[in-house]
Amino acid sequence: MRHFKSLLESHWSLGRFVCVGLDSEFSKLPTSALKRDHEGRVDIAASLIAFNKAIIEATHDIVCAYKPNTAFYEAYGVAGMVALEKTVSLIHEIAPTVPVILDAKRADIGNTNNGTVTFAFHYLKADAITLHPFLGKKALEPFLACKEKGIIMLCRTSNEGSGEFQQLSVNGAPLYQVVAQRVATEWNGNSNCGLVVGATYPEEIKEVRLRVGNMPLLIPGIGAQGGSVEKTVAAARDELGSGMIINSSRGIIFASSGTNFAEAARCETEKLHHQIKRALS
Numbered sequence: 558m559r560h561f562k563s564l565l566e567s568h569w570s571l572g573r574f575v576c577v578g579l580d581s582e583f584s585k586l587p588t589s590a591l592k593r594d595h596e597g598r599v600d601i602a603a604s605l606i607a608f609n610k611a612i613i614e615a616t617h618d619i620v621c622a623y624k625p626n627t628a629f630y631e632a633y634g635v636a637g638m639v640a641l642e643k644t645v646s647l648i649h650e651i652a653p654t655v656p657v658i659l660d661a662k663r664a665d666i667g668n669t670n671n672g673t674v675t676f677a678f679h680y681l682k683a684d685a686i687t688l689h690p691f692l693g694k695k696a697l698e699p700f701l702a703c704k705e706k707g708i709i710m711l712c713r714t715s716n717e718g719s720g721e722f723q724q725l726s727v728n729g730a731p732l733y734q735v736v737a738q739r740v741a742t743e744w745n746g747n748s749n750c751g752l753v754v755g756a757t758y759p760e761e762i763k764e765v766r767l768r769v770g771n772m773p774l775l776i777p778g779i780g781a782q783g784g785s786v787e788k789t790v791a792a793a794r795d796e797l798g799s800g801m802i803i804n805s806s807r808g809i810i811f812a813s814s815g816t817n818f819a820e821a822a823r824c825e826t827e828k829l830h831h832q833i834k835r836a837l838s
Contacts, residue, residue: 561684561707562749564656565773568621569799574833575826576658576775577616578806579625579644581605583633589816601633605640610647611819612810616826617652622685622802624775626660645681656684658775658802662711664688670699678706685709687753687775690736694744704747707773712736712765715755715778734764741769751775754793756784756803763792771795775802779829786829790836798837805829 568574583601590611592603613623625644630637648657659681663673677686685707688700700708713723713733723733730738740750752769754762756778765774774793778784786803793801805825813821 558705559656559684560705561656562773564654564684565621565707565802566799567654569801572834572837573619573621573830574799574801574803575620575829576622576624576802576804577612577620577809577822577826578660578777578804579609579612579623579810580629580806581609581612581625581640581644581810582629585811585814587814587816587818590818600636602636602639602643605630605633605637606643606647608810608818609640609644610651612822613644613647613651615819615823616809617648617655619826619830620652620655622656622658623648623652624658624660624804624806626806642681645683649682656707657682658685658687658707658709659683660687662687662689664690664692664697664700666692667696667699670696674699674703678703685751687711690740694739697744701744701747701749704749706749707751708749709751709753709773709775710736710740710744712740712752713754713758713761715757715784719755733761734768737765737768741772745772751802753777756786756789759785759788759792762789766793766795766800771797771800773800773802775804777804777806779803779805779808786832787836790833794837801833803829803833 590608592600594600630641659677677683687709689711725732727735751773753775809825812825
């Protein structure tokens with residue numbers, strides 16, 4: 558049985574903290590990645606699969622996770638779902654110890670969540686999923702009960718305007734701190750929870766880390782969104798110098814639009830890997 562946190566820890570022990578976000582927007586794929594059917598029409602599913610496979614093959618030995626965002630696949634209906642399923646399968650095949658985080662940002666009432674659990678963990682065979690905490694622990698129990706899976710809650714996200722609710726004061730503390738504290742102390746009975754905290758807010762990352770101990774932090778916002786690697790690592794590292802899943806999506810996978818797109822992705826992944834390594838030293 559695959560266990561998300563154990564897989565993560567095996568890569569952290571090797572100094573690997575980069576997560577490659579497979580936000581494979583079809584309209585941005587390099588021409589060289591496009592595949593055509595027997596009538597000469599572009600095959601969306603085959604093109605997404607070919608692109609992702611090349612990225613995975615080029616980067617799998619220096620990452621701690623892959624994170625496909627479901628929106629970039631859902632946009633193309635059946636073709637996108639075929640590509641998403643095959644992408645997860647390829648990760649398991651090419652990089653069998655690298656966990657897959659399904660960036661779905663889901664959460665609903667309990668019986669609806671059962672369907673998402675089946676889709677994410679049994680159909681797609683992802684190792685973790687991102688969720689929002691708004692409906693509360695009771696509704697999220699179908700996820701929290703999946704002991705071997707990573708249940709990663711949105712906390713302090715990297716997007717502009719995220720403070721509209723996340724910074725609201727609740728009993729004298731900003732809401733994101735309340736979420737962090739609650740997930741760490743009341744939701745993490747199976748030691749399978751994590752939190753999403755954006756690299757664009759390093760001071761807030763520090764506040765979260767103080768409240769959650771060694772809980773894994775999924776950190777978007779590096780690269781295209783401008784987050785600082787040095788500030789992120791200083792704020793996010795746990796007492797073991799670990800605990801970080803530092804994600805870059807567009808900055809890695811679309812580093813080149815030429816035939817060398819996979820090599821360019823490798824170069825950017827190595828660059829981020831070494832930046833994190835220097836920041837930890």
